[in-house]
Amino acid sequence: MHGRVKKDVVEPTAEEKAKQREQVRTARSLFAKLLDLRQSQTYNDQALEMTFKALQFHPEFPTLWGYRRELLTRTEKPLEELLKMEMKLVEKALRRSQKVYSIWFHRKWAIERLFQEVEGDEAKAQSLLNTELELCNQLLEVDERNFHCWNHRMYVMDLMRTKGKHDPNQMDLNAIDLTLSTDLINKNFSNYSAWHLRTLLQQPVAGEEPRIKLNLEEELEWVQQGIYTEPNDQSVWLYHQWLTLGSTSPEIIHCAVLQGELYMFFSQACRLTSTSLNGSSGRFEAILPRRRSTARVRSWAVGWRFVTDDRIVQKTVEVEVAVESCGTGILKQSQCTFKGQPIDLDSDTPSTATFEHQLPLEQSEILKAELARIEELLEIEPDCRWALLARMRLQLACSIPEETTLEDFERMSSLDPLRANFYADSKANAVLHRRSYDWSLEGWQHPLNLANLGLKHLAPTAAALIFGVRILKLDENALKDFGPLLGLASLIELSVSRNQIRGDVAEVFALKRLQRIDLSWNFLSVGIRGSPPQTLREIDMSGNPNILDLADALDLLMVDPASWKLQVEAGQCLACRQ
Amino acid sequence: MAGYPERSKADAPKRAVEELREKHNHYLRHLDDDKESLEYMMTEHLRMGGVYWAVSAMSLLRQLDDEQRRDDIIEWILRCRDPKTSGGFGPNVGHDADLVATHYALLVLCMFDALERLPHRGGVVAFIAGLQQADGSFASDAWGEVDVRFAYCALSSLTILDALDQIDVDACVDWILRCMNYEGSFGPVPRAESHAAYVFCAVQALALVDALEAVDVDRLGWWLCERQTPSGGFNGRPEKAPDVCYSWWILSALVTLDRAHWIDMEKLADFIALAQDQEDGGIADRPGDVPDVFHTFFGLAGLSLMRKADLAPIHCVYALPLEVVHRMHLPVILSMYERG
Numbered sequence: 001m002h003g004r005v006k007k008d009v010v011e012p013t014a015e016e017k018a019k020q021r022e023q024v025r026t027a028r029s030l031f032a033k034l035l036d037l038r039q040s041q042t043y044n045d046q047a048l049e050m051t052f053k054a055l056q057f058h059p060e061f062p063t064l065w066g067y068r069r070e071l072l073t074r075t076e077k078p079l080e081e082l083l084k085m086e087m088k089l090v091e092k093a094l095r096r097s098q099k100v101y102s103i104w105f106h107r108k109w110a111i112e113r114l115f116q117e118v119e120g121d122e123a124k125a126q127s128l129l130n131t132e133l134e135l136c137n138q139l140l141e142v143d144e145r146n147f148h149c150w151n152h153r154m155y156v157m158d159l160m161r162t163k164g165k166h167d168p169n170q171m172d173l174n175a176i177d178l179t180l181s182t183d184l185i186n187k188n189f190s191n192y193s194a195w196h197l198r199t200l201l202q203q204p205v206a207g208e209e210p211r212i213k214l215n216l217e218e219e220l221e222w223v224q225q226g227i228y229t230e231p232n233d234q235s236v237w238l239y240h241q242w243l244t245l246g247s248t249s250p251e252i253i254h255c256a257v258l259q260g261e262l263y264m265f266f267s268q269a270c271r272l273t274s275t276s277l278n279g280s281s282g283r284f285e286a287i288l289p290r291r292r293s294t295a296r297v298r299s300w301a302v303g304w305r306f307v308t309d310d311r312i313v314q315k316t317v318e319v320e321v322a323v324e325s326c327g328t329g330i331l332k333q334s335q336c337t338f339k340g341q342p343i344d345l346d347s348d349t350p351s352t353a354t355f356e357h358q359l360p361l362e363q364s365e366i367l368k369a370e371l372a373r374i375e376e377l378l379e380i381e382p383d384c385r386w387a388l389l390a391r392m393r394l395q396l397a398c399s400i401p402e403e404t405t406l407e408d409f410e411r412m413s414s415l416d417p418l419r420a421n422f423y424a425d426s427k428a429n430a431v432l433h434r435r436s437y438d439w440s441l442e443g444w445q446h447p448l449n450l451a452n453l454g455l456k457h458l459a460p461t462a463a464a465l466i467f468g469v470r471i472l473k474l475d476e477n478a479l480k481d482f483g484p485l486l487g488l489a490s491l492i493e494l495s496v497s498r499n500q501i502r503g504d505v506a507e508v509f510a511l512k513r514l515q516r517i518d519l520s521w522n523f524l525s526v527g528i529r530g531s532p533p534q535t536l537r538e539i540d541m542s543g544n545p546n547i548l549d550l551a552d553a554l555d556l557l558m559v560d561p562a563s564w565k566l567q568v569e570a571g572q573c574l575a576c577r578q
Numbered sequence: 579m580a581g582y583p584e585r586s587k588a589d590a591p592k593r594a595v596e597e598l599r600e601k602h603n604h605y606l607r608h609l610d611d612d613k614e615s616l617e618y619m620m621t622e623h624l625r626m627g628g629v630y631w632a633v634s635a636m637s638l639l640r641q642l643d644d645e646q647r648r649d650d651i652i653e654w655i656l657r658c659r660d661p662k663t664s665g666g667f668g669p670n671v672g673h674d675a676d677l678v679a680t681h682y683a684l685l686v687l688c689m690f691d692a693l694e695r696l697p698h699r700g701g702v703v704a705f706i707a708g709l710q711q712a713d714g715s716f717a718s719d720a721w722g723e724v725d726v727r728f729a730y731c732a733l734s735s736l737t738i739l740d741a742l743d744q745i746d747v748d749a750c751v752d753w754i755l756r757c758m759n760y761e762g763s764f765g766p767v768p769r770a771e772s773h774a775a776y777v778f779c780a781v782q783a784l785a786l787v788d789a790l791e792a793v794d795v796d797r798l799g800w801w802l803c804e805r806q807t808p809s810g811g812f813n814g815r816p817e818k819a820p821d822v823c824y825s826w827w828i829l830s831a832l833v834t835l836d837r838a839h840w841i842d843m844e845k846l847a848d849f850i851a852l853a854q855d856q857e858d859g860g861i862a863d864r865p866g867d868v869p870d871v872f873h874t875f876f877g878l879a880g881l882s883l884m885r886k887a888d889l890a891p892i893h894c895v896y897a898l899p900l901e902v903v904h905r906m907h908l909p910v911i912l913s914m915y916e917r918g
Contacts, residue, residue, distance in 0.1 A: 002821070002863050002867075003863065003867060004867055004868040005866055005867055005868070006855070006862070006866060006867055006868045007866070009868055020615070020616045021614055023616060024614055024615070024616055024619050025614075027619060028619060031622075032672075035672040035673070036672075038672075039661075039662075039672065058620060060620070060623065061623050062623055062669075062673070062674065062676070063623065063668070063672075063673040063674045066674050066719070066721060069721065101723070105721070105723045109721065145815070145818065147766070147770070147771060147773060147815075150770070150771060151766065151767065151770050154769065154770065190816075190817040191817075192771070192815060192816040192817055193771050193815075196759075196771040196772075199759075199760060200769055203760075205769070233817065234804065234816045234817055235816050235817050238761065238816060242760050242761075246760045268794060269791050269792050269793075269794070271792075288791075297747055297748050297751050297787055297788065297789045298748055299791065300789070300791040300792035301791060326755050326756075326758045326792055327760075328758070328759045328760050328768075328769060329756055329759075329768040329769035330756055330768070331752060331755060331756060417842070418803075418806050418808075418810075418841065418842040418845065419803050419804070419806070419840055419841070419842075420842075421839045421840050422799075422800060422803055422840040425840070456839070457795075457796075457836070459795075459796060480836065502913070503913075
């Protein structure tokens with residue numbers, strides 16, 4: 001009951017009401033008869049006629065459409081003619097109700113059958129598809145955002161493309177799509193459905209090449225026109241973001257050796273299918289364990305560890321990885337190769353390699369030019385939060401973290417107070433990024449201080465960039481769980497005091513090199529039996545309201561109290577190995 | 579914001595749900611008073627959904643106390659089982675079984691603590707499992723209509739029935755991930771434009787089987803929080819009008835992704851409050867419109883998630899009152915949220 005304004009609703013007169021009751025009685029008895037016939041599996045022309053009548057009155061009745069499909073497949077009449085009639089019936093229904101799943105589905109079913117019927121007759125098939133496309137265009141005139149219609153159109157275009165594979169006279173379907181998109185956008189820049197179609201055309205489908213290659217410069221120029229007309233239109237900016245930063249494939253952002261084991265991190269969560277290291281095959285394991293033991297699905301992860309019996313001793317390695325990642329409409333398969341020297345995390349040499357994200361020169365030039373254009377826009381439209389957001393993202397992509405201005409976040413927040421917390425979190429992440437970068441200039445042995453940044457989450461990719469860190473301070477943030485911290489196998493000291501971490505203390509025992517951990521003032525519990533790493537010397541659990549008795553807690557954690565000194569005075573809950 | 583008129587902020591001033599509690603309750607209790615009306619007849623094919631929305635809305639208002647009605651509904655649901663299938667439910671008596679109606683039927687039985695009254699549960703499982711397609715997706719019924727709604731209904735139903743091992747979960751997850759677009763968001767089928775209601779289905783389906791790792795939470799969370807319009811209400815796609823139903827679809831997805839703080843809850847609650855029918859109870863799609871049971875549930879569910887009214891808490895993945903999830907010992911999906 002969308003969009004019925006209450007004050008416009010007129011109470012029907014007694015006469016109208018009586019008429020409606022009569023209608024209801026007639027329709028009900030027709031529907032009841034049909035449902036009975038359906039149950040008794042009656043298939044005859046009379047029933048077909050009755051469903052026609054019933055659906056004309058009530059085209060939103062899925063069971064009746066289903067019955068009709070059964071009747072149509074069982075009749076002895078020539079199907080082609082019947083189906084053509086059917087298209088008329090559905091068209092009428094569609095013009096009445098454009099947002100009913102069962103009508104659209106029936107249409108799809110009818111086309112599919114009709115298409116089978118006319119197989120071999122190219123002219124007929126083509127005319128059928130043309131009619132269908134024309135109907136879509138007409139319905140998009142009525143509602144340019146009707147997603148049922150858009151999805152139906154996509155289905156029809158796919159049918160045409162499949163058919164076109166064997167037809168040299170096939171019209172240029174990509175051009176039809178592109179023209180529609182351009183026309184609709186020129187009519188209304190806010191039509192995100194039309195922008196979406198535009199992105200689809202430029203993305204590979206199922207391993208093929210993209211259907212259309214548009215000139216990026218020209219495209220950006222055109223988008224710029226839209227932005228200048230309506231600087232706060234979300235659709236244009238979303239497309240802008242896709243054009244500049246959208247079509248990424250997973251890349252290796254960090255490859256390192258820690259205690260003879262190879263670790264690899266990617267720019268997005270992915271699945272590694274087959275792998276080889278130095279020519280011999282092996283397998284990668286997702287670094288983070290699953291949260292729930294009931295899981296039945298394969299892992300997706302940013303960080304992966306190569307599982308092998310041998311320690312890696314060579315300076316240079318050659319890794320070949322088959323990567324599966326999410327793309328629009330597909331799970332993309334790609335190949336990533338790392339050939340060279342992984343970062344040696346056991347040495348103390350500083351390395352900023354993980355932060356020197358290399359864009360292809362051409363793309364980098366385009367992004368920088370675009371940045372300049374955004375700056376120009378901001379001079380005229382200083383209050384355009386979308387431009388500020390674009391600037392921030394472009395700067396990040398061009399690897400110029402030192403240039404991002406933190407004031408921008410406050411500015412966006414005051415321009416767009418609805419999402420103030422989004423900007424606050426983004427700012428925290430920007431500071432984290434910069435601190436991590438500065439730290440990487442100093443070397444692994446130095447502590448990384450990320451305390452008091454207001455962090456609510458640690459993104460897996462942010463954790464990936466600091467993999468190798470030995471001493472990490474994250475106190476006084478607002479973390480709610482350990483999350484990707486548990487994948488930082490390099491950690492020797494971790495302090496997460498005064499966060500809001502819930503979960504079990506034993507979770508941190510996944511960090512096998514850990515010596516000291518400060519878990520004080522969180523909401524942790526002790527319940528799971530753990531096996532603490534041999535290296536562990538100090539564990540501070542003070543101020544966790546669920547941990548009342550330190551000796552009991554240690555017992556549960558399988559820590560032998562005999563060799564540990566407990567400090568429980570003055571609210572402390574600290575254990576040190578003697 | 580182009581493209582839609584900002585309706586007058588209703589003529590009446592905003593009133594809290596508490597004040598209208600009795601009116602909402604009254605509205606929900608009298609939904610099927612006039613069974614001879616045109617409107618009632620024209621929505622017969624949606625009845626199972628209607629029953630779920632009404633029963634859960636009443637349960638959120640803590641008004642689910644009519645024993646007679648409970649028994650009547652349970653009996654009616656059992657009569658909606660489609661004998662032509664192995665055990666699926668239709669949306670009404672005599673209608674064809676489909677996956678959405680089957681899921682709703684199970685949810686209502688759960689709320690009434692009556693799942694044990696369902697004979698031959700294996701038949702329901704077989705019906706659902708039989709709808710999985712070769713590519714991992716789920717169809718609505720034997721005719722083969724496919725979209726991500728059905729994947730969510732299947733995974734949720736089979737979790738409740740403890741029968742996930744009867745389907746290929748991996749293939750289903752892969753298919754759902756194919757519905758992801760470049761914004762990190764999801765459409766109804768692969769390559770279709772992203773739409774917030776389908777984001778709900780995709781995110782909760784992935785959450786049910788612990789497969790959210792493939793989702794870029796920050797990217798998707800941002801797309802979702804950009805759905806909040808200056809009115810406080812959410813739209814379902816860029817540059818569309820706000821609608822109360824997204825208060826549930828989007829907010830529950832944001833809770834699952836732990837990004838609910840990225841929106842302005844105060845303003846969202848105001849938008850829902852304004853969409854209430856001050857005279858006759860119920861909540862509409864937006865301020866000033868005629869209320870319906872669908873939006874009444876979604877409005878209350880949104881408020882319940884935000885703890886903005888004295889309502890029973892709702893589980894954002896199962897779409898059941900939290901208390902029901904606990905009573906049934908359903909698998910814990912979001913430990914942080916469920917522990918409160």
